[in-house]
Each structure stands twice: as structure tokens, then as C-alpha cells.
Amino acid sequence: MPPVRSPLQQPLWRADLALAGIALIWGATFVLVQQALRDASTLLFLALRFSLAVLALAVAFRGLPGKFRPLRPLLTGGVWAGVCLSAGYLFQTTGLRYTSASKSAFLTGLSVVMVPVFGALFRKVAPSLSEALGVLAATLGMGLMTLEGESLRMGRGDLLTLACAACFAAHILVVGYWAPRVRFQALSLVQVATAAVLALGTCWWAETPLIRWRPGVVAALLVTGLLATALAFSVQAWAQRYTTATRTALIFALEPVFAWLTSFLLTGETLSVRASLGAVLILAGILLVELKPFGPGGRPEVRELVE
Numbered sequence: 001m002p003p004v005r006s007p008l009q010q011p012l013w014r015a016d017l018a019l020a021g022i023a024l025i026w027g028a029t030f031v032l033v034q035q036a037l038r039d040a041s042t043l044l045f046l047a048l049r050f051s052l053a054v055l056a057l058a059v060a061f062r063g064l065p066g067k068f069r070p071l072r073p074l075l076t077g078g079v080w081a082g083v084c085l086s087a088g089y090l091f092q093t094t095g096l097r098y099t100s101a102s103k104s105a106f107l108t109g110l111s112v113v114m115v116p117v118f119g120a121l122f123r124k125v126a127p128s129l130s131e132a133l134g135v136l137a138a139t140l141g142m143g144l145m146t147l148e149g150e151s152l153r154m155g156r157g158d159l160l161t162l163a164c165a166a167c168f169a170a171h172i173l174v175v176g177y178w179a180p181r182v183r184f185q186a187l188s189l190v191q192v193a194t195a196a197v198l199a200l201g202t203c204w205w206a207e208t209p210l211i212r213w214r215p216g217v218v219a220a221l222l223v224t225g226l227l228a229t230a231l232a233f234s235v236q237a238w239a240q241r242y243t244t245a246t247r248t249a250l251i252f253a254l255e256p257v258f259a260w261l262t263s264f265l266l267t268g269e270t271l272s273v274r275a276s277l278g279a280v281l282i283l284a285g286i287l288l289v290e291l292k293p294f295g296p297g298g299r300p301e302v303r304e305l306v307e
Helices: 012-036 042-060 071-095 101-108 111-122 129-146 156-178 184-202 215-239 245-252 254-267 273-291 300-306
Strands: none
Touching: 012 101, 012 215, 012 245, 012 254, 042 071, 042 184, 042 215, 071 101, 071 156, 071 184, 101 129, 101 156, 101 254, 101 273, 111 129, 111 156, 111 245, 111 273, 129 273, 156 184, 156 245, 184 215, 245 254, 245 273, 254 273
16 A cells, blocks of 8 residues: 655645646536536436546556555545545536526535535544634625525525535545545546446436437537546546645635636626625635634644645
């Protein structure tokens, strides 16, 4: 079993750059997926997306049998990561039917705030003042972006996307724990295969399967299957060997920015003043949680990785 490595011994800037590239890919797919769902049912789209990714990864890693040992921790980490991944994408893709691409992206970004909070709960350590303030700011921002009029109720799509954020936060923590302990190639393949099996097992009875093979659907499957799934999760599994869950989450905060820019360029979608203020508060909460301006200093990211 490979040892857990200190980030001080690794090229952090390369991992950071790779994670930023993932955020760019994911952010650019929000509009693409939203448009594709007009011609495909949610679970069937996810089943095809993950199945295509599994085929791509199986071909890419076919000559690396030694990468799939040790088997037990690989299956444990990969299956748990796949379950979180499958649930997150189910909530997100379903939510995109009822909310805008930019709002979905910003709400998904709340996973960045949830990562250190969930991590603190797992380690049974109370959140710091900065973490508490960050969660408060992000929650207020979410309210400004999603609460509808005077009803003080969130829309169906917003609630689904919030559940998606929790699943993605859990996924980052799971990958962050297992990535230094197993081969990244194997971890990426097992988690994507798990997500594919779960989607294939539910798409035929949990909804009415539908797909119209139009150019937009084909393009969305190719982009999400090959780039946003096979490539992205392989790169994430590699990068999280050398960086921490909180640092990964902060870089993934770039995703909603890229998503809004893509939505603006392709559809002209804009945010209202109120929604823009909410977005700023969400990003401010993310930065508070990561930078921790209030409280003890030091290098918490180093301590987290080696603990």
C-alpha cells in the first residue's frame, strides 16, 4: 500500500492547476446537460454517461493490472465514492429540470462550504469561528438566490440541487481519504463503474425511459462521458493524492463561475441584483471557510492531509 504523502513533498501547483481544469469542464457542462434533458430522461442519460466513461477508462487502463491492488480498500473506497457520485448527479441532473443552469451551479458550489463542516463532524471537532461565519454567509446567499418572493419557500429544483451539494461534499471527503491509499487509476474506474451500475439498475423502473438521438444529446453524452466523467474523476483522484479535501473544495468553487460565464455566453442568461448579491455571499462564505481569517493560524491543510 502506498504511503500517505505530505503535500510539502509534492507539486501542489500541478494538482491545483489540474483541479481548476476540472472545474472549467464541469462548469461548461451545465447548459449542455440542461438542453440535453429535453430529449432524454434523467436516469437513462446518467446511465449512458457513466457507461461510456467506464468503457473509456477500461480501455485506457487495460494494460495496468497491477494498479488494482490491494483489492479490499480499493473496493471500499471506490464503491463509497461511486455511491456519493451517483446520488449527487441524480439530484443535480433532476434539479436542472426545475431551476436555471447558473442557479444550479452556485447551489452546487455549497459543497465547498460543506466539506470542512462534514470533515469537522467526522473528526468530532467543532467548526472554527471562520467556518461558522462562512456557513452563515453561504446560507444567506443561498436564500437570496433561491427563495421565491414572499413565500420563503425554495423551489423543487433548488432543494434537489442542495442535496446534490451534500453528496458531492461527501464524495470529495471520500476521495480525499482513499486517494493516497490506492492507485488513482483503479479508484477512478471503480467509482465510475459503481455509479454506472446504480444508474443502469434504476433507469428502467424509476422513471419512463426516454431518449431522442439528436445532435445535442449525442454531444452532451460525449462531452460529459469522456471529459466531465472519465477524464475529470481520474484527474481528481490523482490530484487529491497531493492536496487536501478543503483545498480541492476551494478550487472547485471556480465551477459556478465558469458555469455562469458559459450560460451567459450561450444563452444570455443574467443574474438579478439580488441573485448576484447572493452569489457574492456564497463565494465569500467559501473563502471564509478556506482562508480562516478568524482563529489560529498555521498550515491546517498540511495537518489535515497527514492525520
